[in-house]
Amino acid sequence: MKRLFFGFQQSTNNLSILTYLLVIILSSLMFNDPVIIVMIFLSLLLVAVFTKQNNSRNYLKFTVIIFVTTILFNLIINQRGSTIIFQLPFFKMTSESLLNAVILAFSFVNLLLAFYIYDALTNVKIIFDLLSRSLRSIAIIFILTVKFIPKIIDIFNDTKFLYKFRSNQKENKLTKQLNLLEIVLNKSIANFMNMSDVLTTKGYGKKGFKRHFKCNKTDYILMTISLLTIVFDAMMIFFKVGKVDFGSSNVQIFFGINTLVGLMNVCLIVMPILIGGFQYLWWKWYVSKISVSNMPTVKNFR
Amino acid sequence: MVRFKNFSFQYANSQKLSLDNIDLTINKGDFLLLIGKTGSGKSTLLKQLKANLVVGKSTKGTIELNTEDANISYLSQFVDNQMITECARDEFNFILENMNYTENQRHMRIAEVASYFGIIDLLDSTESELSGGQKQLISLAGALITDPDILLLDEPTSQLDPIASEKLLQMVHKINTELNVTVILVEHSLERNTFYANRMAIIEDGKIVLDRGVDSALKSIFDDNFYRNYLSQIDRSYLELGLGNATLPLNNHQFSKILNDHHNEITYKKRLPKQNSAQTVLKVKNLSFRFDFEAKNIIDKVSFKLDKGQSYCLVGPNGVGKSTLIRVISQQLLQQSGSIKIDNKSVKNNPDLFEKIFILPQNPALLFVSDTVFGEIEFQLQQSQTVTESQVNEVLNQYGLSELKNISPYDLSGGQQEFLALVIGLIKNPEILFLDEPTKGLDPNKILKLNDLLNEYLANDGIVFANSHDLVFATKFDDMSMMFDGKLNDFQVPTEFFKDKFFYTTEINKASRDSFPDALVWNDLRNK
Numbered sequence: 021m022k023r024l025f026f027g028f029q030q031s032t033n034n035l036s037i038l039t040y041l042l043v044i045i046l047s048s049l050m051f052n053d054p055v056i057i058v059m060i061f062l063s064l065l066l067v068a069v070f071t072k073q074n075n076s077r078n079y080l081k082f083t084v085i086i087f088v089t090t091i092l093f094n095l096i097i098n099q100r101g102s103t104i105i106f107q108l109p110f111f112k113m114t115s116e117s118l119l120n121a122v123i124l125a126f127s128f129v130n131l132l133l134a135f136y137i138y139d140a141l142t143n144v145k146i147i148f149d150l151l152s153r154s155l156r157s158i159a160i161i162f163i164l165t166v167k168f169i170p171k172i173i174d175i176f177n178d179t180k181f182l183y184k185f186r187s188n189q190k191e192n193k194l195t196k197q198l199n200l201l202e203i204v205l206n207k208s209i210a211n212f213m214n215m216s217d218v219l220t221t222k223g224y225g226k227k228g229f230k231r232h233f234k235c236n237k238t239d240y241i242l243m244t245i246s247l248l249t250i251v252f253d254a255m256m257i258f259f260k261v262g263k264v265d266f267g268s269s270n271v272q273i274f275f276g277i278n279t280l281v282g283l284m285n286v287c288l289i290v291m292p293i294l295i296g297g298f299q300y301l302w303w304k305w306y307v308s309k310i311s312v313s314n315m316p317t318v319k320n321f322r
Numbered sequence: 323m324v325r326f327k328n329f330s331f332q333y334a335n336s337q338k339l340s341l342d343n344i345d346l347t348i349n350k351g352d353f354l355l356l357i358g359k360t361g362s363g364k365s366t367l368l369k370q371l372k373a374n375l376v377v378g379k380s381t382k383g384t385i386e387l388n389t390e391d392a393n394i395s396y397l398s399q400f401v402d403n404q405m406i407t408e409c410a411r412d413e414f415n416f417i418l419e420n421m422n423y424t425e426n427q428r429h430m431r432i433a434e435v436a437s438y439f440g441i442i443d444l445l446d447s448t449e450s451e452l453s454g455g456q457k458q459l460i461s462l463a464g465a466l467i468t469d470p471d472i473l474l475l476d477e478p479t480s481q482l483d484p485i486a487s488e489k490l491l492q493m494v495h496k497i498n499t500e501l502n503v504t505v506i507l508v509e510h511s512l513e514r515n516t517f518y519a520n521r522m523a524i525i526e527d528g529k530i531v532l533d534r535g536v537d538s539a540l541k542s543i544f545d546d547n548f549y550r551n552y553l554s555q556i557d558r559s560y561l562e563l564g565l566g567n568a569t570l571p572l573n574n575h576q577f578s579k580i581l582n583d584h585h586n587e588i589t590y591k592k593r594l595p596k597q598n599s600a601q602t603v604l605k606v607k608n609l610s611f612r613f614d615f616e617a618k619n620i621i622d623k624v625s626f627k628l629d630k631g632q633s634y635c636l637v638g639p640n641g642v643g644k645s646t647l648i649r650v651i652s653q654q655l656l657q658q659s660g661s662i663k664i665d666n667k668s669v670k671n672n673p674d675l676f677e678k679i680f681i682l683p684q685n686p687a688l689l690f691v692s693d694t695v696f697g698e699i700e701f702q703l704q705q706s707q708t709v710t711e712s713q714v715n716e717v718l719n720q721y722g723l724s725e726l727k728n729i730s731p732y733d734l735s736g737g738q739q740e741f742l743a744l745v746i747g748l749i750k751n752p753e754i755l756f757l758d759e760p761t762k763g764l765d766p767n768k769i770l771k772l773n774d775l776l777n778e779y780l781a782n783d784g785i786v787f788a789n790s791h792d793l794v795f796a797t798k799f800d801d802m803s804m805m806f807d808g809k810l811n812d813f814q815v816p817t818e819f820f821k822d823k824f825f826y827t828t829e830i831n832k833a834s835r836d837s838f839p840d841a842l843v844w845n846d847l848r849n850k
Contacts, residue, residue: 171403175688178654178683178685178688179688181654182681182683182688182689183691184676185652185676185679185680185681185689185750185752186689186691186701186702186705186746186750187691187701187705188676188677188705189704189705199691203690203691206690206693206732207687207688207690207732209732210687210732211403214400214403215403217375217398218398218403218404218406219406220372220373220374220375221372221375221395221396221397221398221465222406222413222416222417222420222464223392223417223420223421223468224406224420
């Protein structure tokens with residue numbers, strides 16, 4: 021999997037990766053047809069595993085929690101439908117309400133997985149390069165936010181822990197939490213100022229520089245498929261394909277044109293695996309045969 | 323290259339002048355070493371040369387600069403969070419793009435700088451994969467990538483272990499001599515950097531009080547009761563013993579030869595062994611911890627005990643798990659196996675733990691809870707008693723913090739923050755003080771003050787457990803150990819610990835091992 025991921029990253033530039041990421045986020049938001057969202061879910065899951073990161077286990081755990089919570093929450097607030105599966109006083113679970121709940125849960129999970137893939141495939145510099153072409157002030161806010169969200173979480177955790185060594189007085193939970201938030205805010209501002217100094221020392225704020233992206237065949241393929249898919253998806257939405265009357269009691273599972281929409285999106289979502297796989301096979305069957313050498317440099321670059 | 327003419331400066335949030343009538347000329351190719359006590363204005367002076375780094379106004383005088391702002395690079399003392407992007411390659415590109423370099427120029431620059439600094443293999447490593455020394459080396463490479471005329475270094479080695487520090491300073495020296503880049507290095511001690519500088523200046527309360535060649539400056543500060551503590555251990559010993567008038571700084575080889583020549587005139591002052599109370603407070607048995615299932619143990623079956631009234635110091639390179647050990651003992655991280663007992667009770671889910679110990683983390687600012695230094699002291703005093711304003715002022719006075727009382731703790735210098743956090747710990751008066759790099763950013767006199775405060779605390783049956791890269795500071799502890807590969811050697815008294823160390827020992831020990839193998843610091847050697 022790591023080899024496929026590497027092959028994909030090697031053969032695509034930041035612009036095409038970002039286009040792909042934006043389109044898969046939109047795809048996972050647009051449809052709520054059960055067949056389409058399950059197809060999207062499976063392909064997103066495959067790509068999420070393929071782009072495996074260190075924190076993937078925790079993220080997937082979190083995804084499962086969101087999935088279960090969404091289902092439970094929906095079953096409680098939406099008890100429409102006539103095919104009763106299960107009944108308790110003040111609570112009725114019907115096959116229609118269960119289907120609605122599962123649809124919403126899959127939609128949430130799809131969005132989470134899309135953002136997980138976004139997080140795994142993108143880096144600060146990609147976004148900065150794109151935003152700084154015309155929106156430098158937004159680019160700087162983006163950088164600071166991206167750097168600071170994990171930093172603030174770390175500060176909060178450390179401060180919460182270290183506070184125990186300073187205070188031995190029993191405080192009201194709410195007061196303690198509010199105090200803690202104020203302390204964390206003060207610390208975050210100090211860190212923010214430090215980051216602003218770092219940006220100054222790195223020359224940020226000088227005259228704008230236009231970044232240029234060199235695209236190769238793979239980039240054009242990825243961008244074309246991404247754009248075609250989003251246009252196709254938009255047309256389908258316009259013609260009310262892939263949308264169900266969510267929340268109602270007449271949501272049904274059927275296979276028709278929605279399967280085609282799902283397939284189109286699956287093809288797009290698994291593009292990194294296809295590109296990475298193609299690159300790997302190309303290397304295995306062609307290039308590696310002509311670069312067999314034990315020279316140190318070749319070893320280093322192999 | 324740079325000329326400060328009667329220059330005065332005041333911070334926007336301060337009533338006091340931070341720089342007062344500065345007159346200083348720095349020539350092209352100079353390597354100026356700027357020292358001063360904590361909060362004397364060293365960093366403020368340095369930052370004047372880099373626009374936008376200081377918020378305040380010049381109240382008098384001018385700065386003449388024979389170069390543009392883009393040709394001045396700055397490297398801060400902070401090792402972490404200095405990278406905006408994910409890896410060094412992106413970081414270098416980011417800097418060069420900001421300076422409008424074309425793609426071809428960027429490619430060449432990165433190739434040159436990576437080869438020069440020997441960091442080709444680190445170009446694609448993320449910040450979390452780099453050690454402190456590697457991060458600082460990449461930051462230095464980033465500062466040099468735009469071919470600057472002036473390199474400003476603000477205590478760049480303060481968070482590095484001695485070996486990483488030496489490597490970094492050698493690289494700075496190489497840049498200065500080979501590329502003729504003007505270097506201004508702000509430091510709080512003179513242990514190794516005097517070898518590389520050609521000038522030295524002292525700043526005190528915002529004023530330059532000395533500006534000379536290194537040899538003359540070192541000899542001159544020996545006559546000053548305050549600044550003589552800044553001297554490197556070798557130079558201090560040489561001057562204290564009155565062994566001649568050689569050019570300073572002396573290297574270990576020169577000092578070793580001088581000691582051999584004067585062997586009959588010098589004696590080693592034996593250190594008196596301290597009686598151990600044998601009353602154990604903390605027991606750690608077979609403690610193991612790893613960050614990941616696949617990772618190897620960063621703490622690997624570590625066992626030791628801490629006794630009342632004793633001080634313990636742990637040394638070792640960056641990233642071997644010294645800080646992790648403290649975090650596991652304090653239960654910030656939970657061990658995978660082994661036991662930790664405080665007063666014969668497991669620390670797991672033990673609420674008494676937080677009362678019985680105090681942690682001074684690597685980043686002391688994490689401890690602060692108030693808007694002012696006064697508020698910090700007041701908060702800590704209030705944990706054990708009701709306090710009045712005059713009582714808080716008295717404590718501030720006792721620790722020499724009165725002048726800083728209305729300042730935000732986050733506006734203090736790194737050394738001042740470290741000292742304030744330590745004072746907070748001492749006010750709490752726990753059974754065990756865990757200190758993670760307590761001398762970081764402290765000037766030599768503040769370190770002496772810290773030693774006095776810790777001795778006072780130990781005399782009242784306290785226990786100190788510290789991690790430190792400062793080997794001279796480590797010699798003041800009762801017991802020492804080295805951590806590497808997750809293992810901890812048996813604790814030994816410093817003379818025993820350093821006896822068989824070849825690289826990881828004090829400069830005095832390296833220089834005098836032929837004639838006085840037990841000598842560790844300058845005052846271990848005396849005239850007969």
